[in-house]
Amino acid sequence: MNKNKAYYECADIIRARTGMKRFRTAAILGSGLGSVLEGIDKKTVISYAELPDFPLPKVEGHAGNVICGEINGVSVVGFQGRAHLYEGHPPQSLLTPIRTLKMLGVEVLVQTNSAGGLRENLKPGTLAVITDHINFFGNIPLTGENDAAIGPRFFDMTHAYSPELIKIMKRCAAEYCIPLKEGVYAYFMGPNFETPAEIRAMKLLGADLVGMSTVPETLTAVHAGIQVAALSCVTNYGAGISKTPLSHEETLAESKIAGKKMSELIFVKHARGQLKGTPVKIATVINFPHGTGNPAEYMETAKQALESGADELDFVFPYRDWLNGNRTVAVSKLQSMSALRNGRTVLKIILETGELPDLKTVREISDVCLQTGIDFLKTSTGKTPVSASPEATSVFLEAIRDFGHPCGIKPSGGIRDYAVADRYLSMAETAWGKDMISAANFRFGASGLLDNLLGGLSSLHTENTVQQDMKNISVSPPFNNTPH
Numbered sequence: 001m002n003k004n005k006a007y008y009e010c011a012d013i014i015r016a017r018t019g020m021k022r023f024r025t026a027a028i029l030g031s032g033l034g035s036v037l038e039g040i041d042k043k044t045v046i047s048y049a050e051l052p053d054f055p056l057p058k059v060e061g062h063a064g065n066v067i068c069g070e071i072n073g074v075s076v077v078g079f080q081g082r083a084h085l086y087e088g089h090p091p092q093s094l095l096t097p098i099r100t101l102k103m104l105g106v107e108v109l110v111q112t113n114s115a116g117g118l119r120e121n122l123k124p125g126t127l128a129v130i131t132d133h134i135n136f137f138g139n140i141p142l143t144g145e146n147d148a149a150i151g152p153r154f155f156d157m158t159h160a161y162s163p164e165l166i167k168i169m170k171r172c173a174a175e176y177c178i179p180l181k182e183g184v185y186a187y188f189m190g191p192n193f194e195t196p197a198e199i200r201a202m203k204l205l206g207a208d209l210v211g212m213s214t215v216p217e218t219l220t221a222v223h224a225g226i227q228v229a230a231l232s233c234v235t236n237y238g239a240g241i242s243k244t245p246l247s248h249e250e251t252l253a254e255s256k257i258a259g260k261k262m263s264e265l266i267f268v269k270h271a272r273g274q275l276k277g278t279p280v281k282i283a284t285v286i287n288f289p290h291g292t293g294n295p296a297e298y299m300e301t302a303k304q305a306l307e308s309g310a311d312e313l314d315f316v317f318p319y320r321d322w323l324n325g326n327r328t329v330a331v332s333k334l335q336s337m338s339a340l341r342n343g344r345t346v347l348k349i350i351l352e353t354g355e356l357p358d359l360k361t362v363r364e365i366s367d368v369c370l371q372t373g374i375d376f377l378k379t380s381t382g383k384t385p386v387s388a389s390p391e392a393t394s395v396f397l398e399a400i401r402d403f404g405h406p407c408g409i410k411p412s413g414g415i416r417d418y419a420v421a422d423r424y425l426s427m428a429e430t431a432w433g434k435d436m437i438s439a440a441n442f443r444f445g446a447s448g449l450l451d452n453l454l455g456g457l458s459s460l461h462t463e464n465t466v467q468q469d470m471k472n473i474s475v476s477p478p479f480n481n482t483p484h
């Protein structure tokens with residue numbers, strides 16, 4: 001093998017920067033899907049620009065970073081974005097990323113892409129596993145001199161997309177309730193989207209999906225003996241089927257939603273794996289941050305989160321519906337979310353009190369939430385100019401007192417120091433009695449607060465006493481019975 005090839009050097013750089021010798025699994029994240037690996041453990045980010053001969057993506061939605069780390073203890077190398085031939089890269093330049101993976105020991109490559117759907121059931125937002133592809137464009141990375149040390153001159157493509165990996169993907173999707181379709185991907189070089197006649201022709205030929213990527217990488221990986229799985233996120237119907245003109249903006253907007261769905265699923269599941277056997281609870285936000293999400297999508301996300309092991313859901317109340325006079329719509333969305341819970345789910349409702357016009361509205365929405373039987377009233381997302389306020393918290397406390405059934409409160413957003421936190425805590429103690437406050441009915445939502453609190457506490461107590469205090473907070477009973 002020719003040791004001067006750039007992919008040796010790229011692999012050496014990745015090994016040196018990460019301190020990891022070998023990676024078993026790799027992922028290529030397509031248009032708008034780059035965020036899928038953001039939350040992996042032991043993350044190292046390396047720009048493609050630091051790697052010799054690595055083709056740099058020139059199109060929006062392809063960040064151009066290698067992200068390395070671990071998921072559930074498995075070493076993973078991910079490419080945030082890819083170069084496409086339509087950007088003007090010589091076909092052979094696409095060998096470098098895949099052969100770098102080969103040099104790193106990668107055995108399985110999972111590709112993702114954004115694609116057009118050619119069938120009714122492949123509508124925007126659908127995820128589909130690729131079972132095979134059609135490629136009429138001869139200009140692929142493997143034309144030219146063959147490197148026999150990597151793979152043979154002629155190679156078999158009968159099972160280009162590993163049947164074993166397809167089975168595993170389908171099994172995982174079923175296990176985690178992810179609707180997953182399948183299809184044959186037709187490769188067009190782009191950069192134009194297809195004509196309606198091309199789409200009709202592709203349908204006749206047996207294609208289900210259409211896109212401008214993935215195939216060059218699949219060919220290069222199969223040649224190198226790497227197993228390939230590929231997942232399309234359908235961002236639009238193909239030309240002529242779609243009612244609107246196609247655009248990259250649409251691709252990015254749709255893939256952002258699906259990408260979020262993919263990563264939420266991966267990371268709730270991941271968090272459950274990491275936290276197995278510990279008392280730490282897993283919560284995820286739903287309909288976040290504006291409360292204006294598509295119900296079909298956020299219900300699906302919530303369902304998947306629960307299936308993946310989430311303990312708690314923080315649902316943003318559709319307050320804009322409410323403020324626009326669509327109160328019934330807002331209440332029905334709340335009820336649907338509440339109905340999704342299993343026996344142990346804790347449901348917190350974020351009212352976004354800083355966006356509500358007055359305290360009367362805070363009270364009206366609090367009452368509706370309490371009647372729905374939710375577990376916590378939470379003030380804010382932290383994403384609006386006004387977050388938690390003592391006034392809104394006081395309305396929560398009154399509403400819960402008047403309702404007569406246990407429900408917790410969670411002031412959230414903008415609470416950064418001990419003194420402010422203490423004020424909220426004192427309000428709850430006055431309303432409910434000091435001994436009645438526990439983690440089951442009083443929480444803070446403030447990522448910046450913990451260090452400040454621990455700092456404050458440790459100046460008053462020894463470390464052991466602090467731990468004892470924290471334990472006491474979480475075990476003392478809330479009301480006569482726990483929140484439902």
Ligand SMILES: O=P(O)(O)O[C@H]1O[C@H](CO)[C@@H](O)[C@H]1O
Binds near residue numbers: 113212214252
């Ligand atoms: O396949 P990826 O790179 O995900 O992106 C797809 O979306 C872009 C068009 O909007 C094209 O690059 C097409 O191939």
Ligand SMILES: Nc1nc2[nH]cnc2c(=O)[nH]1
Binds near residue numbers: 236246
């Ligand atoms: N070629 C092609 N690529 C896409 N990427 C996202 N949608 C499409 C599409 O309809 N056609």
